[in-house]
Amino acid sequence: MADQDRTIHVPPRPSPWNDPKIRAIIYQIVLIAGVVALGVFLVSNTLTNLQQRQIRTGYGFLDQEAGFFIGETLIPYEAASSYGRAFLVGLLNTLKVSVIGVVLATILGTIIGIARLSQNWIVRRLSSAYVETLRNIPLLLHLFFWYAALTNLLPDTERAANLGLNIFLSKEGLRYPWPEVEPAHIWALTALPFGIAGAVAFSKWAHARQMKTGRQIPLLWPSLAIILGVPLVVWLVGGAPAQFEIPEKTNFGHDGGAAVTPEFMALILGLVTYTASFIAEIVRAGILAVSWGQSEAAGALGLRRGPTLRLVVLPQALRVIIPPMTSQFLNLTKNSSLAVAIGYPDLVSVANTTLNQTGQAIECISLIMAVYLTVSLSIAGAMNWYNRRIALVER
């Protein structure tokens, strides 16, 4: 009897059909089979269709002559250049819009986000009205509106409005003076990274010094002086050339200087005003997330308002703000693809033209997707790394 009691009751093995492990394997095999079957079906259809319609495949077309003109380019490009170069021009245009858009949208969004928390009732109301209105209207509508407004309401090119400092605004866009290219400018630009490196070294030294002696060394102004000072000295040594190329009036409007097209302006205006309404909400939530007790505690420790903001409030608010902010930056970058609707030559727009000329839809669309995926995934990877770094380490 005693022996029987000691035997361990092993539950009976479930029948294979009810065993979770076996089931999991069966489910996954079915899933793989389904996906493979779908893939084979689609690929075989595509191959027959491509053959029937006599569409070429492969990326060989990238070396061929593009034959279309692109309105604004950051690198030299002409109609005789290759499709590959056209894609590169489009990619650079996308990056240009995204970088400028992100910077401006962050500035505008932060101002509006802070205004939503203002003590002032009117300012609070006005900024809420801005956010509620702008983010409830589709971005594409913003873009159509700005593009139509810029190309219809601005003065004709012959009567371009002078905004002062020889900046001219007309239906053709904005034309402004630009320094003539001199070797000294290029040297100064090359010196900029050295200035930044110098500032980093200075702040490291100041930190070590504070650790050793307990005395704080002012950081902001000396670092700024180093960052800007090094290129300035290089520029002065190079002879300090300050020749500006000023837009000149010709029979057909203005020429010379630098210019931005109405397409670019409409895209930037639409993207920035729209995205700023989302960024404002993120900034507001981030600031609200830091409890008032934190500022009071900092005050009790004897920190003044500046250091309180810099050392206590901002680091905590940024932890809340940065992840959704990054996803807004990514949204802005992806939304810049709407440029195709108003004719700004971004990546999607160039790919669309190429697609219509060559008929190679799969290659063109896969190129668009690959580029955006690379950008998105690399930024997401960087974000994950950053989040891990700043995450609260609890006991």
Add this chain to the structure above:
Amino acid sequence: MTAEEATTPQVERPPASVAGPWGWARANLFSTPWNTFLTLASIAVLGWALPPALDWLIFNAVWGHVKPEVCKQADGACWAFISEKYRLILFGRYPFKEQWRPVLAVCALIAMIIFSCNRRFWRAWLGAVWLAGLAIFGTLMWGGVFGLMPVETNLWGGLPLTLILAVVGVVVAFPLSILLALGRRSRMPIVRSFSVAYIELIRGVPLISLLFMASFMLPLFLPNTIKINALLRAQVAIIMFTAAYLAEVVRGGLQSIPKGQYEAAQALGLGFGQMMWKVVLPQAIRAVIPPIVNTFIGMFKDTSLVAIVSLTDLLLATKQAISDPNWRAFFIEGYVFVAFIYFIFCFFMSKYSQHLEKSLRAGERR
């Protein structure tokens, strides 16, 4: 002094400097020099911008049916443009004589949406109501039965097109997104990696590239015998896109459910399906209803992107109305009108989501 007088509390009114309109203005408008400056500056800006804007919008505007020449002489907005073109904007190229059908169809759809806003009706039969509503919409729009003239989808346009893209997008993408979210949290490695790959792939590319893919590549992917129209192709792209974004929201909800809920369900002997359907999902989805509604708002706005692949939705119909050479000067009126329509829908949804957030949290309040 009687006893009564002694117990009557002497309520003293707060001094006029902190109560009443003057006190309010002091606290909210003039508390500091900087605050006073902000008040004066914003009043100045409003005073400069508001009267001309109101003059343009209302007082100097041209209303009713008039010729564009009359409008060109007026200083204000030309709402006559809207009176002239509202049917093109709202219904696109739908046959003019049959346009009572999209009116009814849109009304049915909106009535159904408003009906579903009431939490008391969140029961299983609501699904049947939606199927019925969509069936009514489809019958009215397509026709071909009950003596209605058949109308092909390439003639659909304007508001009904925008609404149906959004509604069908939600209805199909939502169950898909739940499957994807469950897949992403599954313990089966292959299921998980497929879900992750799908979600990250779709979220990493812009919607416009999916729309291009649907309109240029889908015909290549399918055998020649299957022809699908442009509306369905765009709808597929919108569903694929929305499902990926919703899946991430639902996953957030699933993550918020404590492990104990799963264990309790298993201890009760519930299988996976019952555990999810009866215990986990109801709580998980309730927790993320506000972000779900936000995703719906984003998706409603994103339906306007179908204009780029030449579907005559509300936005493209407006653009076509503006392209009439007689009325080209009045593009602002057209865009303001259609922006107002989008705004109403989105604003209603966002207010509703705030209301839900509050009423769903009622149980957690102490």
